[in-house]
Amino acid sequence: MDEFPVVVVGAGPAGLAAAAHLLERGLRPLVLEAGAQAGAAVAQWHHVRLFSPWSELVDPAARRLLEAAGWSAPEADRHPTGAEWAAGYLVPLAGALGGHVRLGTRVVGVARRGRDRVVDAGRDGEPLTVHVATADGEERITARAVVDASGTWTSPNPLGGDGLPAVGERAAADRITYRVPDLAVEAERYAGRRIAIAGSGHSALTALVALADLAERHPGTHVTWLLRRGRVGNAFGGGEADQLPARGALGLRARAAVRAGHVEVVTGFRTATVEREDGRVVLVSQDGHRLDPVDEVVALTGFRPDHSWLSEVRLELDPVLGAPVRLAPLIDPNAHSCGSVQPHGANELRQPEPGVYLVGMKSYGRAPTFLALTGYEQVRSVVAEIAGDHEGAARVELVLPETGVCGGSGVFDAPTGGQSGGCCAPAPASAPASVAVLTLSAPPAR
Template identity: 90%
Template sequence: MSELPVVVVGAGPAGLAAAAHLVERGLRPVVLEAGAQAGAAVAQWRHVRLFSPWSELVDPAARRLLEPRGWAAPEAGHYPTGAEWASEYLVPLAGALGGHVRFGARVVGVARRGRDRVVDAGRDREPLTVHVVTADGEERITARAVVDASGTWTAPNPLGGDGLPAVGERAAADRIAYLVPDLAAEAERYAGRRVAVAGSGHSALTALVALAELAERHPGTHVTWLLRRGQVGNAFGGGEADELPARGALGLKAEAAARAGHVEVVTGFRTAAVERDGEQVVLVSQDGHRLAPVDEVVALTGFRPDHSWLSEVRLELDPVLQAPVRLAPLIDPNAHSCGSVHPHGANELRHPEPGVYLVGMKSYGRAPTFLALTGYEQVRSVVAEIAGDHESAAKVELVLPETGVCGGSGVFDAPAEGQGGGCCAPAAVEVLTLSTPPAR
């Protein structure tokens, strides 16, 4: 078994960092990436600027691999875009890993060799088999361990408020985008139009800021922000209390856009249907509230993991978050902000199937607010465990920057005080009375 490679699924930040740690420990990684380049998913949100600086976006083992090859680290305090993160770090890192990384290789299944998930006998003595589809056909790779760093990018949450697509959502797919619009490339799609933005996370705030700036240049642009929660509350984030300054500044910019009148907010709105109205669509909430027709919808309601190709290995997942069961209580958004997450590694990420680990964004399941720092510490610990260095695997150290917001999204989803019980208070347009803070 020790002669077999460790298969890493995904050549994104966590997957390539895992490969760098494996190489450093003398183990042989095989990185399988479905896309055509390193950071293929990152490249799809190339126009979005991260709120983590370069100092927090480069894995230590990756740095040790890159620097002897002449790679110069970008300015530590600079905040790169997705395009810069991919081109200046992920692509060179994949190059340094050389033949360990394969592109155009889609993993479609993982199993214990000769055993489906029901069979106990001899299971612990057999390696894993990874089923791969490439342009040349199918193949099987025998592996000592599998590190799934495939992320969640390909599985965005739907617009529907109950976690399933709203009635008519699929039919209106040409009017709905599930990523932050690249207004430098597709301004014509949104300029002078009525746009609805659904979601309350950092992606939604990023879209609101970009669309508000577009509205300043094109006065006919109208933006409606849809919140499932009963009130705006601290949807703008922690502001100056956020220990990631760029993350706090994002919320302040979105708040300023609302104060300037560029954003109308509808609270308590959980989409149940999308209806066609000529070239526009009408969003209908579960209580029958109908919005004015809009030209475009930007649904930024988070992502979810795809476990379908892991169906023949024994995973132990939390029934709510779809995250590893030992990790889930640490990241439950009903109770935690990003900064309250405890250090975690191989122990929290293990499953009943030996040698199978979910890392990176996928390890969080449906929980939000994942930072690169978290993924890098996860893979360091997991690789140490695979290498048999249990002491190092257990010494997990991770200090995350506080968001400046207390509580979790489950609390945020509650209706405003006085609106009645349950989650079904009628949707209402909230007029934001945002006072200017006193001068300091």
């Protein structure tokens, strides 16, 4: 099958890095990107600053390719925004890859040539076929292997607390966003309004800090932070102990915003219903607790992978996370933090369908806190395996920064050893036992 290219789905950080490694191995990559530019998903969160510095955001093989084309690396210790990462690295990298990258090409299916998922006979001797849709129509591309680096950006988790959209959530879509607001262009939408933020991850903290700053500048802006977990616990992250200082600083700023009174915290709240009321929306929890009406809802409850277009290839995925079964135990947020993720590569990412690999954010399924370094090491190993360098594929080395907030939604019910800084008032008598409205205050003078 050497005559066929290795198709890489997605021109994001992991996909473009895979293409760079394939070229170094003398293999022919073909990167298929649905968007109009490389890093199309990154460009959509252009206003958000990354936790990782430039030194951890450039793949080694990609760096060698770029430098050969005259590229100058940005300052290693600076933290870029999404826009800077896309413009300063991803777009130039796609340019260096030239005709190996096709934009405006959406993958709609992958199969074994002439065989559906059920057929065994003659399967091993056939290449893969990649079905794509473009502005000019449909096309089939024959491939020796498929590296799925399409990510999860297009599949945000819903606001509903059971993993499905809450009743009325779709009907209130004009009042709900699933992305961190860009207040440089959307300030009027939120200034002086009542806003609810749902979620406990880094995106939620980023939005919380931004909207709290807006509330300080625009009186009348009210921010309510909704947590499904029963207490704040470690939601503010590792703080000064975080090995990614920018990530730790974000948690400290979020804690300060709550203590300053710019944010009301409601714990134990799992949205069941979204109701319209006089142009606003009312969120109702599964146990009937109704919040005061809000003008806008920012739902930042994570992402999930879309496997629908892989339905005709044989996949072996974890039933909980939707990640490759060999990888899932290593990244399960119920048991692991970022720093305890073991080295992994082709062996953990391979599928029963030969030549099919899930890499990057998509490989983590619903597990949170994926880092670019993880994706770069994944694709290095996978490309070595495709090239027949099994020893190189097995030689996986990965060290990730430790943090106190790598748990995702799967651990929000877990008991915590104590409050994370400050002191919390007990739940008001009028609130259900499972819902607590908290106010964090500064520690008393000593």
